[in-house]
Amino acid sequence: MTARELYLRAKAQLTKAGVDSPGFDAARLSERFLGLDRSELALQGDKAPDEKKRQEFLEAVSQRAERRPLQYILGEWPFMSLTLSVGEGVLVPREDTAALVEALAARIGKGARGLDLCAGSGAVGLGICSIVPGAQVICVELDEKAGEFLDRNIARYPRFECRAAAGDVLRGPEQGVFPKELDFIASNPPYIATGELSALQPEVQKEPSLALDGGGDGLTFYRAILEKWAPLLRPGGALGVEIGDTQAREVTELFARSGFVDITVHKDLAGLDRAVTAAKGSTV
Known part of the structure; x- marks a missing residue:
C-alpha cells in the first residue's frame, strides 16, 4: 500500500469515526509516522513506506478513530x-x-x-x-x-x-x-x-x-x-x-x-x- 493510499484510508476511517477534521488529522499523522506532509504526499505518495512505519501509522490512526486526542498521539x-x-x-x-x-x-x-x-x-x-x-x-x-x-x-x-x-x-x-x-x-x-x-x-x-x-x-x-x-x-x-x-x-x-x-x-x-x-x- 502506498503512502497516498494509507493517507486516504486514514481519512476515510477518521471520517467514519466522526472526527471533526479527518483530512487534517490524517495529514498530521502521515507527517509524524510516515515522514510525509501534504505536499510530499502529492509528490512522493506513490511510494510504499516500510512495514514498521506502516504499522505505526495504522496504530496511530486507530487510536485517533477511538477519539484519543491527536495532540496526545503526536506527543507535542x-x-x-x-x-x-x-x-x-x-x-x-x-x-x-x-x-x-x-x-x-x-x-x-x-x-x-x-x-x-x-x-x-x-x-x-x-x-x-x-x-x-x-x-x-x-x-x-x-x-x-x-x-x-x-x-x-x-x-x-x-x-x-x-x-x-x-x-x-x-x-x-x-x-x-x-x-x-x-x-x-x-x-x-x-x-x-x-x-x-x-x-x-x-x-x-x-x-x-x-x-x-x-x-x-x-x-x-x-x-x-x-x-x-x-x-x-x-x-x-x-x-x-x-x-x-x-x-x-x-x-x-x-x-x-x-x-x-x-x-x-x-x-x-x-x-x-x-x-x-x-x-x-x-x-x-
Whole structure:
C-alpha cells in the first residue's frame, strides 16, 4: 500500500469515526509516522513506506478513530512560537489561549514578575516569556502528572526565566513560597461547570477533569484567584484569566466587586469572548 493510499484510508476511517477534521488529522499523522506532509504526499505518495512505519501509522490512526486526542498521539503541539510536550494527564494547549497571553503581555513591561496559576503544560507562562523580554514567571501546578510535562517544557526553553512550583490554587499561596508585589498573575483555570462535563467532545473528555471542572457554576477558580492570590499583586498589577465564551459578564462582575479597574474582555480569533484582563485598584 502506498503512502497516498494509507493517507486516504486514514481519512476515510477518521471520517467514519466522526472526527471533526479527518483530512487534517490524517495529514498530521502521515507527517509524524510516515515522514510525509501534504505536499510530499502529492509528490512522493506513490511510494510504499516500510512495514514498521506502516504499522505505526495504522496504530496511530486507530487510536485517533477511538477519539484519543491527536495532540496526545503526536506527543507535542505548537502554541504561539513554542512547541510543547503533551500527553495523558495534561490539558492540550489551544490556539484560543493566545488571546490571554497577548492581552496580558500588552499590560506588562520588560522584566515583569508574575505567576501562571493552573499552569498545566506551561503554555501561558512560557507564552508570556516568549513575547515579554526578561519576564520572570513561576508556573503553579497541583497535579504531579501535569507537572511532569510542565518541567519538560520549561527545560526545553532554558533561555526563559520560568520555573515550576507545586501549589493548590483553591487553597491559596503558602507563606514565604510566593513573592509579593508581583506585576501580574495569569491563569487558564478550569472553567467548565461540573454538570456540563459529560456533554464535552469525546476527545476533551479524555483530558484531565482536574483541568476542566470549574465547580457547580464554572466560577470556583476565579473566586479563589481573586480572594487568595490577587493580594500578591502590587497596586496597578495586572490580572488576566481565560474564560468560557459565555462567562464574560460574570467574570467581569467578580473582578469589579474585588476592586479591579480597567477591566477588559478580549476575543479569540473566532470572535468569541476568551479572556478578561484588569488592573489592581489602589484600594484592593
